[in-house]
Amino acid sequence: MLTELFTPKKIGSCTIPNRLVVPAMVTNYCTEDGMITERYIRYMEEKAKGGFGLLITEDYAVEEHGKGYKYIPGLYRDDQIEGSRQLTDRIHQYPSKIFCQIYHPGRQSSPAVNGGVQPIAPSPTKCPLCMSLAREMSVDEIQEMVKNFGNAAGRAKQAGFDGVEVHAAHGYLISSFLSPLINKRTDEYGGCFDNRVRFLDEIYAAVRKAVGEDFPVTVRFSRNEFVMGGRTEAETYELVRHMEELGFDGIHVTNGIYQSPPLGQAIGPMFLDHGFNMDVAEQIRKMVSIPVIVTNRINDPHMADTIIKMGKADFIGMGRGSITDPYLPEKARAGKFDQIRYCVACLQGCEMELFLGNCVTCLVNPSVGREYEDNLKAAAVSKKVMVIGGGPAGLMAAETAAKRGHKVTVYEAQDHLGGQFRSAAYPVGKGELATFVSSLRKSLEVLHVPVHLSTEVTEDLIKAEKPDAVVVATGARPLMPPIPGLDGSNVCTAEDVLLGRRDIPNGPVVVCGGGEVGGETAGFIAQTNHDVTILEMRDEILMDMMPVNKIVLMDLNHKAGVRVLTGAKVAEVENDGIVYTDKNGSRVKMPAALVVSAFGYKAYDPISEIAGKYCGEVCKIGCSVKAGNALTAVREGYEAGIKI
Numbered sequence: 001m002l003t004e005l006f007t008p009k010k011i012g013s014c015t016i017p018n019r020l021v022v023p024a025m026v027t028n029y030c031t032e033d034g035m036i037t038e039r040y041i042r043y044m045e046e047k048a049k050g051g052f053g054l055l056i057t058e059d060y061a062v063e064e065h066g067k068g069y070k071y072i073p074g075l076y077r078d079d080q081i082e083g084s085r086q087l088t089d090r091i092h093q094y095p096s097k098i099f100c101q102i103y104h105p106g107r108q109s110s111p112a113v114n115g116g117v118q119p120i121a122p123s124p125t126k127c128p129l130c131m132s133l134a135r136e137m138s139v140d141e142i143q144e145m146v147k148n149f150g151n152a153a154g155r156a157k158q159a160g161f162d163g164v165e166v167h168a169a170h171g172y173l174i175s176s177f178l179s180p181l182i183n184k185r186t187d188e189y190g191g192c193f194d195n196r197v198r199f200l201d202e203i204y205a206a207v208r209k210a211v212g213e214d215f216p217v218t219v220r221f222s223r224n225e226f227v228m229g230g231r232t233e234a235e236t237y238e239l240v241r242h243m244e245e246l247g248f249d250g251i252h253v254t255n256g257i258y259q260s261p262p263l264g265q266a267i268g269p270m271f272l273d274h275g276f277n278m279d280v281a282e283q284i285r286k287m288v289s290i291p292v293i294v295t296n297r298i299n300d301p302h303m304a305d306t307i308i309k310m311g312k313a314d315f316i317g318m319g320r321g322s323i324t325d326p327y328l329p330e331k332a333r334a335g336k337f338d339q340i341r342y343c344v345a346c347l348q349g350c351e352m353e354l355f356l357g358n359c360v361t362c363l364v365n366p367s368v369g370r371e372y373e374d375n376l377k378a379a380a381v382s383k384k385v386m387v388i389g390g391g392p393a394g395l396m397a398a399e400t401a402a403k404r405g406h407k408v409t410v411y412e413a414q415d416h417l418g419g420q421f422r423s424a425a426y427p428v429g430k431g432e433l434a435t436f437v438s439s440l441r442k443s444l445e446v447l448h449v450p451v452h453l454s455t456e457v458t459e460d461l462i463k464a465e466k467p468d469a470v471v472v473a474t475g476a477r478p479l480m481p482p483i484p485g486l487d488g489s490n491v492c493t494a495e496d497v498l499l500g501r502r503d504i505p506n507g508p509v510v511v512c513g514g515g516e517v518g519g520e521t522a523g524f525i526a527q528t529n530h531d532v533t534i535l536e537m538r539d540e541i542l543m544d545m546m547p548v549n550k551i552v553l554m555d556l557n558h559k560a561g562v563r564v565l566t567g568a569k570v571a572e573v574e575n576d577g578i579v580y581t582d583k584n585g586s587r588v589k590m591p592a593a594l595v596v597s598a599f600g601y602k603a604y605d606p607i608s609e610i611a612g613k614y615c616g617e618v619c620k621i622g623c624s625v626k627a628g629n630a631l632t633a634v635r636e637g638y639e640a641g642i643k644i
C-alpha cells in the first residue's frame with residue numbers, strides 16, 4: 001500500500017505532482033556543440049509519460065569547454081535556448097515538472113571531450129580516474145565562471161524550465177571548491193569553510209539574480225566524499241544549514257566523487273546497500289525546513305514510499321530505475337509491482353558505456369535512447385514466431401515481438417526460464433538479477449505468450465508448427481577443454497555449485513578459471529567456510545570484469561580467504577587433486593576434494609540449420625552466436641524483436 005508517493009509537494013513555488021524524481025543523468029544523446037536532440041527529448045518524454053513527478057535534466061554545461069562528456073547539452077549561448085524550450089514544452093504536456101541541472105566538471109574532465117582544452121580546478125590537481133592534470137583557476141576566471149552559472153540559469157528560465165538545480169556534487173567544479181581534498185587555495189576561495197563555500201555563495205547570488213526570487217533553485221551535493229582528506233558528514237550538516245540560509249529552495253542529497261571507493265560511488269554498484277543515503281538525509285531534514293531529495297539505490301516504490309513515511313526525505317530520486325522502466329510510477333500506482341523492470345545496478349549499459357565515450361543504454365531495457373526510432377510500432381503482418389531458448393535474450397526477443405503484435409511462443413529445454421542469468425543471481429550481492437527474469441516472465445504472461453518449459457525443440461516440432469519466423473536463443477554451454485580427468489566424478493561446473501546441484505564436500509576446493517564466473521563462484525563457496533583456490537592461466541584474474549565490481553569482489557574474496565594462483569595451467573585432474581604447470585613450467589599437484597570447472601563458455605546452437613530448412617526467417621541471437629556478455633545478448637534479443 002503506497003500512501004505517500006503520489007501526494008504532491010512544493011519545491012519553492014513549484015508544486016511537484018508526486019514524490020518520484022528523476023535525478024540528472026548524462027546520456028550523451030545531444031550534440032557536441034551542446035544542442036538538444038529529438039533523441040534526448042523523446043527519452044525524457046517517456047519518463048513524463050510514465051508518471052515521474054519531477055525530471056531533472058542531465059547536467060548542462062555553463063561554458064563551451066565545461067563538459068565532462070562530449071555530447072551533453074549546454075546553455076552557454078542564446079541559440080541553445082530553443083532546443084530546451086522544445087524539451088520543456090514536450091514535458092509540460094504531462095503533469096510532470098522539469099528542472100535544469102547546471103554544472104561545470106572541473107578536474108573531472110579531459111581535453112579529449114573539450115576540444116583539447118585543459119581542465120580547470122581550484123588547485124592544480126588530478127582526478128585519478130580522468131587523469132588530466134587540472135590548471136588552477138585565477139580569481140578572474142572564478143568570477144567569470146560565477147557569471148556563466150548566472151547566465152545559464154537565466155537562459156534555463158527563458159527555456160521554460162520550472163526550476164534550476166545547481167550541481168555542487170560528485171567532485172565537479174563547485175564540489176571541488178568545497179572539498180579540502182581538491183581545494184588547496186590560500187586566497188579567499190580556499191582554506192576555512194567560509195572560504196571554500198564562497199564560490200557556491202557567489203554562484204547562488206548570480207543564479208538568483210538571473211531567475212528572480214520566485215523561481216525554484218535547488219542544490220545537489222555529496223554528503224560524504226568517502227576519500228581520506230575529503231568532505232565528510234561532520235561538515236555536511238553545517239553546509240546544509242548554510243545552503244538554506246543562502247536561499248536554496250531544496251537540497252538533493254547524494255554521495256561520492258569520481259575518486260571515491262566503489263562503495264562510496266555516486267552511481268552505486270549492486271553491492272551497495274539500498275537507500276544508502278537515507279539516514280543522513282533524515283539528519284539533514286532535521287536541520288533544514290526546505291525539501292530534501294535523496295538518491296542512490298532506491299528503486300523499489302515500496303521502499304521509496306516507506307522512506308518518505310519515515311520522514312527521511314521529501315522526494316526520492318530514482319535515476320537508473322527510470323532508465324530501466326520509465327513507467328515505474330504508473331505501474332506502482334496501479335499496483336503492478338511484478339511488471340516493473342527494476343534496476344539491477346549492473347552499471348554495464350549506463351556508467352560503463354559513458355566511460356567508454358558511448359551513449360547510455362541499459363542491460364534490462366535495451367529500448368532506452370531508441371524511443372525516437374519508434375521501434376515498437378505494430379508489425380505490418382502478424383507472424384507466427386517460435387523463440388527457442390528462454391534466457392534473457394530469447395525472452396527479450398519474445399516480449400518485443402509480442403508487443404508488436406506477433407503471435408509468439410517460447411520454448412525452453414530446461415524446466416525454468418532465465419538461462420545463465422539464473423545462476424548469475426547466486427553469488428554474493430547479485431540476488432537482484434533475479435528481478436529481470438521474473439519481470440520478463442510476467443510480461444510474457446500479460447502479453448499472452450505461451451511458454452513451454454522442459455521442451456527441446458526438434459525438427460518434427462518445427463515442421464509441425466510451421467512458424468513464419470524462428471529466433472534461436474539457445475545460449476552457451478560451459479567450455480570443457482580436453483584435460484585428462486575433467487570428466488571425473490570429482491569435477492562439476494560453476495552452475496552446478498551455484499544452483500545447488502552439487503554440494504561442496506569437506507576438503508579443499510579448486511576453481512579452474514579466474515574469469516568473472518570463476519571468481520564469483522570461488523567467493524560463493526568460500527562464504528560457507530570452505531577452503532578455495534582459484535587457478536588462472538593468465539597473469540591476472542577477473543580481467544574482463546567491470547573495474548568497480550572487480551574491486552568489490554577481490555575484497556570480498558580476500559576477506560573470505562580465497563587463494564589465487566596465476567600463471568597456473570591445469571594439466572590433469574586426479575581422484576584426489578589437480579595437477580597444474582606453474583610459471584616455470586614445473587608440474588605441481590594440489591589436493592582437491594572438488595574441482596569446479598569455470599573455463600568459460602562456448603556458443604550452443606543445435607537448431608538454426610534445421611530451422612532454416614522449414615522457415616525463411618531464422619534469427620540467431622545472443623550467446624548462441626558468441627558466448628559473451630548479457631548486455632549484447634539482450635540487445636540482440638530486442639533487435640530481433642523489432643526486425644521480425
Ligand SMILES: Cc1cc2nc3c(=O)[nH]c(=O)nc-3n(C[C@H](O)[C@H](O)[C@H](O)COP(=O)(O)O)c2cc1C
Pocket residue numbers: 023024025026027058059101167169170220254266267268295296297298317318319320321350351354360
Ligand atoms: C548514466 C548516468 C549518468 C549520470 N549523470 C549525472 C549527472 O549528469 N548529474 C548528476 O548529478 N548525477 C548524475 N548521475 C548520478 C545519478 O543522478 C544518481 O545519483 C545515481 O545514478 C544514483 O541513483 P540511482 O541509484 O537511483 O541510479 C548519473 C548516473 C548515471 C547512471
